[in-house]
Amino acid sequence: MVTLCLDYSAKKVVNLLQSVALLLLCLSLSPLQAATLLQASVDKNPVMLGEELLLQIELDEKVSGNQLDFSVLANDFNFSAPAISQSMQIINGRSSQSTRWQLSLFAKKTGTFVIPSFEIDGLRSEPITLTVVPADPNGTGSDELFIQSSLSSSELYVQQLAYYEVKIYFNGDLQRGSLSQPELPGATIEQLGKDVEGSELVNGQRYQTITRRYTLIAEKHGDFELAAPWFKGEMIDRQSSRYDYFAKTKTVSAQGQVLKLTVKPIPDNFKGQWLVSELVALTEEWTPPGQDLTQGEPVTRTITLTALDLSDHQLPDLNFSLPDGIKSYAEQPQSKKAERNGRLVAQKVFTSAVIATKSGELVLPAIRIPWWNSKTNELSYAELPERTLKASPNPAQPEAQAAAEPATSVTSTTPVTATEPVNPWHWSYSSTVLLLLWLSTLVLWLAPKFIRPLQQKTAIQTKAQTQALHHSSVLKFSSRKLKAACLANNGTEATAQLLQWAQQGIDPQIMRLSQLLTHLPDCELRREVEKLCHQPYQSNPLQWQGQALFEAFAKYKHLQQLPVTEPLKPLYPA
Structure with a gap:
């Protein structure tokens, strides 16, 4: 029995070695073929604006994944990084290899476009003519991920603020992602607040949402198109998560809509510094409150300019004159803005110290600021009425x-004392010399007697001054x-x-x-x-x-x- 077992095992090993030798022989006999074909294809044509288009390029050879440059697509399409796969097959002793690139494209606008040919080692793919049609207004796009964008108004005036909103809808576990920054030539676009997460029902299906809002201020008049927003992210692959505890992620992307915008110039009948809003108001406060002043004593006047749907840097300064008898010392104006109920409120605060330099009735002139009411489409004024103040004398x-x-009387008599009377006594030069010699002798004789008491007196005076100062x-x-x-x-x-x-x-x-x-x-x-x-x-x-x-x-x-x-x-x- 032992001999039979050994013979059976030896036969099994021999058969295995023969199979491996045959395989190696087939591989050695099959010639190594160079790449002969480069093909490009899309999964749909025509395609709707905002709809995902899959572009696939395949080469019948195994090459490096960075052989193709897709930057030529950037002018007409938004696209994600390509997914690269390689494969090898052996059929009837012949081997074949291939390299495949696949990426998602989103057309930036409607029209007819050409996906250019690609080249590898002298092989070129055929160009593809693609038609992009407008999106269905009733459709939302993919059931898994789509984007909606909107403007608060499609018609604006120059320097009028509008709100631009982008909302991402997704049904699944979104891990991470990035949203393109909106761009419009001749306009200032800034994000307003932070992203807001929520959920909505769309066609009977619950979606999670991420909302991002912007402020848009156009600086030029004309007709413009706001490019469609584009989102790219990673989401948990639901199919792999059913069988694998460590679920894989997949790349997802979506594109919103292109929005048209008309910007109107400043009306001809508007005079002054251009300011457009739905509401502009002027208010003032006095500290202490009231209309009574005391000559020479300061009070605080605070004027607040408030505007709706404006940025703080758009608010103008106040220009007004004060009557005689009033002096004003103004601080640097303080600007601020805040979001309230989804709208931007801007304020500029002017604070000054007001001092009456004389008593009586003092009239402050009215303050008027012209502005254009975008809601009623007419000229309006924000105004502080004329104000009469009563300044009482200072006791x-x-x-x-x-x-x-x-x-003042001393000042007037000072020049009179500057004139000296004429002395009739004649004084000669020799008398002056004798007097100086006599005074020198007297000083030398009396100096020791007076220096010490003088020092003591100086010390006493210094001490007295110090005490007085204290x-x-x-x-x-x-x-x-x-x-x-x-x-x-x-x-x-x-x-x-x-x-x-x-x-x-x-x-x-x-x-x-x-x-x-x-x-x-x-x-x-x-x-x-x-x-x-x-x-x-x-x-x-x-x-x-x-x-x-x-x-x-x-x-x-x-x-x-x-x-x-x-x-x-x-x-x-x-």
Whole structure:
């Protein structure tokens, strides 16, 4: 029995070796054939706009996958990266190999196009003439993935804002993907907010959705076409997921619709800076509220320009004049925008400190901004009506003016004291020399007796000044005293009050105006303090005027108390 088993195993091995030898012989006898055919084909012709078209190119030889360049298709089609496969067959002892490229094409517009021929090692495929017809308006495309795009309005004015929306519908497990960026010559397109995920029923079937919105502002008039959006992604292959726990992914793609847009020029009857919207409004607030002012004391005026469906950079500045008796110190306008209920709201806030320089009734002129109502298609105005303010006299100002009158009289008598009376006594040069010699001798004799007491007196005075300075720093700063000193043009008292304010509110080590300047930003208060600092070195010390310093100080303190940021004001004020 053992001998029989060994004989049977030996026969089996011999048969296997004979089969392998026969196979090798057949392979060696079959000649190696070079590539002889390159074919290109499409799965449908004609094709609807937005419908996927499969292009397949096959070569009867095994070659590298990067032998073909598909960039020649970019002018007329959107396409994904090709899927490359290779195969080999042996039939009746003859072997054959092939390389296949397959990719998805989406036509960018309707018409007749030519898919050009491709070439590999001298072999060329035949070109394909393709017809692209308009899409069915009632159709949605593939049941697995499709795109819909829309514009809020197909007719716009120059610089009018429109909303462009792209919505991706998919039925399956979408892993990742990318959406093309919309482009339109002569227009500014920006994404509005973040992508919104949701779900919708379409023809009785539930789809998951991803919505992306843009703002579109056309800068030129004419007729335009907004290119169709194109999406490419990866989705779980449902067929493979049924049998494999680690399901494979497949490449999916879809294309939306081409949208036509008409942009109209600015109407001839519009005068002023062009502004187009459905709603533009002007509002104002006063802090503290009311219509009563006090001469020399600042109040805050806040004017807010609000517009619907506009970007913040499109809002104009305000141009208006103020009557005599009112000074205004404006801040840099603040622009902001926000999305509310799917629409863009833009605001520009103008804040200024208003100071009445005289008492009585003061009339602020009306403010009007022309704008074009895109809803009613007519000229409109955003307006703040004329406003009458009552400025009451400042109780401290008459006293300050009265205190300033003696200083004015001193100024008028100063030139009189400059003339000296004529002395009848004759003084000779020899008398002068003798007097100088006598004074020198007297100084040398008396100097030791007076130097030491003088040093002691100087030390006592320095200590007294230091104590006085410390005492002054303890005193509480009074804005009323600063105001009285400025209105009286008293530079010495104004300096003392400013130093007290600086020591208590900025830095206790500030002892001079030059030190205060290093802590102030570039503003009107800094420039007025510089004038006060240089005032003692002027040829006429009494020429300094303090009202400008106090107004600058009041504005600086007022702006320091304003909040840094403010919330967006309501579109429809109460």
